[in-house]
Amino acid sequence: MPTDTVRDDIRTFLTSRRARLTPQQAGLPDFGGRRQVSGLRRSEVAQLAAISIEYYTRLERGNVGGVSEEILDSLAGALQLDDVERAHLAALVRAANAPNRAADRDGGASHVRDSIQQVLDAMTGAVAFARNAHLDVLATNQLARALYEEALDTVEQPPNLARFVFLDERARRFYRDWDGIAHDAVGSLRAEAARTPGNTDLADLVDELASHSTEFASRWEAHDVEYYRSGQQHFHHPAVGDLDLDYDALEVPADQGLTIVTYTLAPTAPHAPAFLRLQQNSSTRAETPSTSAEQPAP
Incomplete structure (x- = not known):
């Protein structure tokens, strides 16, 4: 920068x-x-x-x-x-005070270690995924793939949550508090841009979002900052309906910029039946063989 x-x-x-x-x-x-x-x-x-x-x-x-x-x-x-x-x-x-700082991509990790994937897979009763500070989703567990099926359905790899929020119309239906998640996404990227000022990959992402979304551009110019740490997120899943899930963002000290995000729900919470249906759907999908895996490529 x-x-x-x-x-x-x-x-x-x-x-x-x-x-x-x-x-x-x-x-x-x-x-x-x-x-x-x-x-x-x-x-x-x-x-x-x-x-x-x-x-x-x-x-x-x-x-x-x-x-x-x-x-x-x-x-x-x-x-x-x-x-x-x-x-x-x-x-x-x-x-x-450090204008000659070299390019810094610490927040933009591009992969996760096998042990991190194992941790995610072990969380069978919670939605869990690993993301970097650019909001790229790098790894998921079975339940996260079920909840975020629309966000993960993208040509861009790895999937990026900020792109989904601002460039995919499905996000406004998926996030019942779209304004809140939009604020948090921009605030997180703003904070990361200051923390890693030489981060050219992040600068490219910001330029892309600002050029394609006036909502993002105006929020970026507000200079609000945010850390996504804990709270409640309000979803509308296309298959199971409304879900109000408690989230926690857990930083991984051994991997700079990597965060594990979990979503959980108490068994007695109002949306517990919907969450159970999401778990059942994810299990069914995991047990169903992939069509593309059964058939050779043309």
């Missing part, structure tokens, strides 16, 4: 964060009258961060050489950044 691009990202990130805060939300007095800017002024952010307005202006322009962790913490407090946003800002600062 070129230095100028990183500086632009820092500028846009900081201005967008202060634009979303009102003086009241920041605990500042409101003297009334018409304000020239939306959100906080630079002088107000500087006041809250206990730094000079000249120094804050310099930081907002992307000139972050020599900035300390204490200053970043003060900025995070002034702008009310959450932990993910604070980590994102720190990653951008590191990238700006």
Whole structure:
């Protein structure tokens, strides 16, 4: 990621964060009258961060050489950044101060070890798949193949969840909270872009999505960041209907950028019958011989 691009990202990130805060939300007095800017002024952010307005202006322009962790913490407090946003800002600062960093594809692993596949296959009562930080699905278990059959049905290999969300109309039916998953997907890629600034593969993916999806492009320009860690996802499966599943994202320390995502459901949950049908369907499909395997290629 070129230095100028990183500086632009820092500028846009900081201005967008202060634009979303009102003086009241920041605990500042409101003297009334018409304000020239939306959100906080630079002088107000500087006041809250206990730094000079000249120094804050310099930081907002992307000139972050020599900035300390204490200053970043003060900025995070002034702008009310959450932990993910604070980590994102720190990653951008590191990238700006290391402009000659070589291409970095750590988040874009292209395969999984056999032992990871064995772990996935052992999770017979849960949907489980392994993905990299680009949201490429690299390995699945039987139940994941049943749940994500539409997302995995793609010419592009490996299948990519961001492409599915933004470029495949079936995603809007599959994800009942499409807006939420779209926000999470863009936020995850935004955070990864700052963490691995030399990642040309990720840059190519972002360019592809932005050029084919105005939804993606506008969300990317918002500079929101997100970590997909745990929560509940709302699906509509074409064969079994609605499913509200609890998810957990488990990072694999031995494999940079690799995450195992699991979806589970308590036996007494409202959609337990549908989840049981999904399990039964996946077992039936696994036992049915593939037509292409039985017949020679033409």
